[in-house]
Every structure is written in structure tokens, then in C-alpha cells.
Amino acid sequence: MHTTGRVVTLTVTGELDLVSSPMLERELERAIGLDADLILLDLRALEFMDSTGVHLLLKAQQRAEQAGRRLALTKGGEQVQRLLELTGVADLVRIVASPAEVLGADCAPDGP
Amino acid sequence: MSGEIDSPRVRLELTSRPEAARLVRGMSSAAGEALGFDPELLSDVNTAISEACNNVIQHAYGGEPGPFSVDVALVADGLEVHVLDHGRGIREAAPDHDGLKVGLALMSAVADRAEFIRAPGGGTEVRLCFRAAAGAGGASGAALSRAGEAPQVWQARLPTGLSGDVVLTVSPVELLAPVLGRIGRALAPSAGFSLDRCADVCLVTDALGAHAERAAQTTSISVALGAHDQLLEFAVSPLRSGTSRRLGDRQRERRPESLASLTDELTVSYVNGHELLRVAMRDHRRS
Numbered sequence: 001m002h003t004t005g006r007v008v009t010l011t012v013t014g015e016l017d018l019v020s021s022p023m024l025e026r027e028l029e030r031a032i033g034l035d036a037d038l039i040l041l042d043l044r045a046l047e048f049m050d051s052t053g054v055h056l057l058l059k060a061q062q063r064a065e066q067a068g069r070r071l072a073l074t075k076g077g078e079q080v081q082r083l084l085e086l087t088g089v090a091d092l093v094r095i096v097a098s099p100a101e102v103l104g105a106d107c108a109p110d111g112p
Numbered sequence: 113m114s115g116e117i118d119s120p121r122v123r124l125e126l127t128s129r130p131e132a133a134r135l136v137r138g139m140s141s142a143a144g145e146a147l148g149f150d151p152e153l154l155s156d157v158n159t160a161i162s163e164a165c166n167n168v169i170q171h172a173y174g175g176e177p178g179p180f181s182v183d184v185a186l187v188a189d190g191l192e193v194h195v196l197d198h199g200r201g202i203r204e205a206a207p208d209h210d211g212l213k214v215g216l217a218l219m220s221a222v223a224d225r226a227e228f229i230r231a232p233g234g235g236t237e238v239r240l241c242f243r244a245a246a247g248a249g250g251a252s253g254a255a256l257s258r259a260g261e262a263p264q265v266w267q268a269r270l271p272t273g274l275s276g277d278v279v280l281t282v283s284p285v286e287l288l289a290p291v292l293g294r295i296g297r298a299l300a301p302s303a304g305f306s307l308d309r310c311a312d313v314c315l316v317t318d319a320l321g322a323h324a325e326r327a328a329q330t331t332s333i334s335v336a337l338g339a340h341d342q343l344l345e346f347a348v349s350p351l352r353s354g355t356s357r358r359l360g361d362r363q364r365e366r367r368p369e370s371l372a373s374l375t376d377e378l379t380v381s382y383v384n385g386h387e388l389l390r391v392a393m394r395d396h397r398r399s
């Protein structure tokens with residue numbers, strides 16, 4: 001986890017499944033508790049995700065909203081992206097091509 | 113019995129713990145890659161197979177560990193996957209569970225056919241069918257596949273008397289090295305192995321695969337794996353009588369990559385008339 005301006009970035013690697021979801025859930029809770037505007041989940045190095053990960057992302061989106069934060073994802077690999085689209089997560093959570101897309105906007109002096 | 117099995121297939125018998133789905137994905141990925149399947153198809157297979165395993169892990173036995181098996185078979189026009197447990201039927205166990213609904217929907221979305229069947233004697237059988245695009249599956253897979261073969265669960269059990277945390281069965285034997293390699297690498301960290309010793313695990317699974325290709329008694333082979341505190345065990349059977357004894361001869365087998373050099377114990381026994389080779393690896397750096 002690292003912070004750039006008002007953005008907290010969590011980089012997720014390997015496989016997001018029953019084994020690893022509880023760890024990411026704890027990290028997301030920590031990130032939501034920080035004083036930031038945007039939480040960015042960087043999924044570019046994520047090799048695999050199952051429906052446990054999908055639930056986690058939807059729950060994180062809900063929790064972030066409740067805490068007055070925004071959540072965004074960077075595009076994952078093909079399997080991850082297909083899963084996000086099939087389950088409708090891609091329609092509910094903002095997905096960007098790269099961290100620069102949001103870091104630029106949120107770090108600019110006159111940014112949102 | 114193995115003469116009846118012509119088409120490539122792999123089977124994993126294991127316990128429904130959270131990490132089980134990773135072992136199953138390892139098996140399907142390694143077999144699919146060895147058979148030259150399209151990466152997109154394999155990705156869908158892994159998505160669906162993971163949801164089927166998650167249902168067993170979370171619901172079939174009320175979240176407790178229980179036995180289940182996964183079969184992946186190459187058929188004339190694609191892949192057939194069967195996931196079988198002996199627990200409560202998943203629909204009875206958690207009819208309104210959101211995760212279950214998403215899992216079932218995902219399996220139905222990525223597979224060309226998904227069936228959820230109440231297994232005889234209790235439990236659930238999930239059957240998933242994936243059609244390969246023309247030409248996918250590779251020449252080896254196509255040549256080995258019996259055209260028009262009716263998909264069936266691989267019911268026949270090898271009379272090897274093997275037991276372990278995980279039992280892998282593959283046919284043809286050539287699939288053993290890649291598939292066992294992936295499963296061995298996945299299990300080694302859970303045995304507490306260091307990175308160096310994990311690298312040795314790859315050499316051992318390669319050596320066991322090569323030995324099985326020379327010495328298998330039939331067209332299929334089974335390996336039981338056990339992962340414990342700083343100990344990884346492999347038991348391979350059925351092998352032809354007299355083929356494994358020389359492997360343990362440290363005088364003759366001095367090559368650093370030989371089984372005798374890489375393992376701590378190597379024993380040969382006979383179970384139900386079949387030769388069984390058992391090797392054990394320890395991580396001495398950790399002990």
C-alpha cells in the first residue's frame with residue numbers, strides 16, 4: 001500500500017481467491033480508514049480472481065462510499081477483466097487503464 | 113482396466129480446504145498447457161472449476177474439510193470437467209447464499225454446458241463442458257482423443273492402495289511430469305519448504321515423471337502426495353515389477369539430479385501386486 005497525494009494505491013498480485021481475499025479485505029479496511037479521497041486497487045499483476053474477489057470488490061465499493069471515499073480499479077489481466085465484466089462489476093466500479101489516469105487527476109493542484 | 117482409457121484425462125482427489133481450488137487450477141492449467149489448449153479456453157475452465165471447488169469448500173460439508181474429486185478429460189470437441197463431492201447437496205446447504213448464486217451463474221456463463229446433479233448416495237456432481245475452437249487441443253491431444261466418446265466420470269479406481277493429502281491420476285503417463293510439477297510446487301510452501309528446496313521439488317517431479325514414462329504398468333499412473341512439517345512425500349503406482357529398485361542405489365545414481373541424490377528416503381513396495389515407489393523429501397535447512 002502506498003499513498004500519493006490524496007490517493008491510496010493497493011497493488012494486488014497473484015491470485016485473489018478464498019485463500020487471499022481475507023488479507024486484501026483487511027488491507028482495504030485500513031485504506032478506507034486513511035485520510036484519502038480515492039482508493040485505487042492496482043490489479044495489473046493479478047493473475048486470477050474468483051467470485052470471492054468479486055464480492056470483496058463490491059463490498060469495498062459500498063464501504064468506501066459509506067466512508068466518503070471513492071474506489072477505482074486498474075484493468076486486470078484477461079481472466080480478471082472477463083470476470084469483472086461477466087459479474088457486472090465493470091459497470092459498478094470505475095476501471096482505469098493505468099494508475100496515471102487517476103493519479104494525474106487527483107494529484108493536480110487544481111484537481112478534484 | 114486402464115486399457116479402456118484412451119483420451120487424455122487428469123484427476124485429483126483431495127480435501128475441501130480453502131487452498132484446494134489452487135491445486136485444482138494448477139492441475140487443469142498444467143494439463144491444458146501440455147495438451148496445447150487455447151489460453152482463453154483454459155482461463156474459462158479455471159474460472160468455472162474454481163467456482164465449483166469453492167462451492168464444495170464452503171457449502172458441501174458445512175465449511176468443514178471433506179473429500180471431493182475433480183476430473184478433467186479431453187473429449188472429441190473439447191474438455192469435460194466433473195467435480196464430485198459426497199456432502200450435502202449444495203442447493204440444500206445454502207439455497208439463498210449470494211456467493212453460491214454468483215458461482216453457479218459464472219459456471220453457466222463460461223461453460224458451453226453446466227449441469228448440477230444430485231449425486232447418487234448424496235452430494236453433488238457438477239458437469240462442465242467446454243468446446244474447443246477447431247484446431248485447439250493440439251495435435252497430441254487430438255490424436256489421443258477418441259472421437260465421439262461419451263463423456264463419463266472416471267469412475268474406475270486404480271487398485272494401488274494409495275492414500276495421501278492429494279491423489280493425482282493422469283492418463284497418458286506423459287502428462288505426469290507437467291501436472292505433478294505444478295502440484296508439487298503448490299504444495300511445497302505448505303510443507304514449509306525454503307525456495308531452494310522448492311526448486312528441488314521440480315527436479316524430483318520431473319524425475320518421477322520420467323521414471324513413470326519408462327516404468328508405468330498401464331497407460332495411467334497415480335501419485336499420492338503428502339505435505340507435512342518440512343516433509344513432502346510422493347507415492348507412485350502402478351509400476352512394472354523391478355523397475356524402481358535401482359533408483360535408490362546411490363552408488364549407481366550419482367547424478368545430482370537423480371532421485372537418490374534429491375530425496376531423503378526412497379522405498380519400493382508391492383501393493384495388490386503392483387510396484388509402488390515412495391520418495392520423501394525433507395528441508396534440512398529448516399530443521
